[in-house]
Amino acid sequence: MKFDIITIFPNxxxxxxxxxxxxxxxxxxxxxxxxxxxxxxxxxxxxxIDGRPYGGGAGMVFLFEPIRQAISKITRLxxxxxxxxxxxxxxxxxxxxxxxxxxxxxxAKLDQLVMICGRYEGIDERVMTELADEEISIGDYVxxxxxxPAMVVMEAVTRLIPGAVAKEESTRNESxxxxxxxxxxxxxxxxxxxxxxxxxxxxxxxxxxxxxxIAEWRKKNSWIKQVx
Numbered sequence: 001m002k003f004d005i006i007t008i009f010p011n012x013x014x015x016x017x018x019x020x021x022x023x024x025x026x027x028x029x030x031x032x033x034x035x036x037x038x039x040x041x042x043x044x045x046x047x048x049i050d051g052r053p054y055g056g057g058a059g060m061v062f063l064f065e066p067i068r069q070a071i072s073k074i075t076r077l078x079x080x081x082x083x084x085x086x087x088x089x090x091x092x093x094x095x096x097x098x099x100x101x102x103x104x105x106x107x108a109k110l111d112q113l114v115m116i117c118g119r120y121e122g123i124d125e126r127v128m129t130e131l132a133d134e135e136i137s138i139g140d141y142v143x144x145x146x147x148x149p150a151m152v153v154m155e156a157v158t159r160l161i162p163g164a165v166a167k168e169e170s171t172r173n174e175s176x177x178x179x180x181x182x183x184x185x186x187x188x189x190x191x192x193x194x195x196x197x198x199x200x201x202x203x204x205x206x207x208x209x210x211x212x213x214i215a216e217w218r219k220k221n222s223w224i225k226q227v228x
């Protein structure tokens with residue numbers, strides 16, 4: 001999987017790229033992450049990538065042309081050997097489709113995911129209608145820009161790529177997998193914790209070694225059962 005990020009703050013991603021399982025997935029060549037500074041695609045020496053909105057209003061709006069130029073270069077190799085590369089171009093927008101686990105699972109099968117990170121007051125609407133395949137939101141709130149959502153998407157997608165997580169069973173039987181919202185309480189050592197004269201014990205069934213009873217307990221105590 002090749003992640004290409006169009007942003008005016010490429011340095012935001014340096015720490016993200018170099019830590020933990022994301023760094024390991026890159027080392028194993030399961031993924032590659034490349035940032036593209038949008039200012040590099042401006043058509044003037046000042047690196048202008050935004051303009052005032054038509055109709056008035058506060059703030060600035062990202063121009064169409066620098067983004068078009070960036071996408072054109074990034075997707076130049078969209079035609080892969082033996083057929084078309086499986087590429088998706090997304091733009092982050094609060095009004096977009098809500099990102100979820102089903103999307104992450106589907107996108108993990110792509111060859112390339114291009115992410116456009118907006119800033120300021122937004123992006124020229126023609127980017128959404130003519131260049132992007134989908135508009136995506138990660139929640140019902142507004143952020144400064146699309147860089148954090150891009151990291152969310154990369155982490156969610158990467159961990160579903162075979163080999164990225166050591167125990168793939170953990171990615172199959174967890175919250176939101178296969179369209180379900182299932183998650184059970186988790187415990188680890190010690191078996192007994194004393195807190196303010198209160199004894200907090202691990203449920204006995206989890207110590208029993210009886211896998212059938214443990215599975216039944218987990219199903220009964222799953223998160224979806226609790227919220228109904």
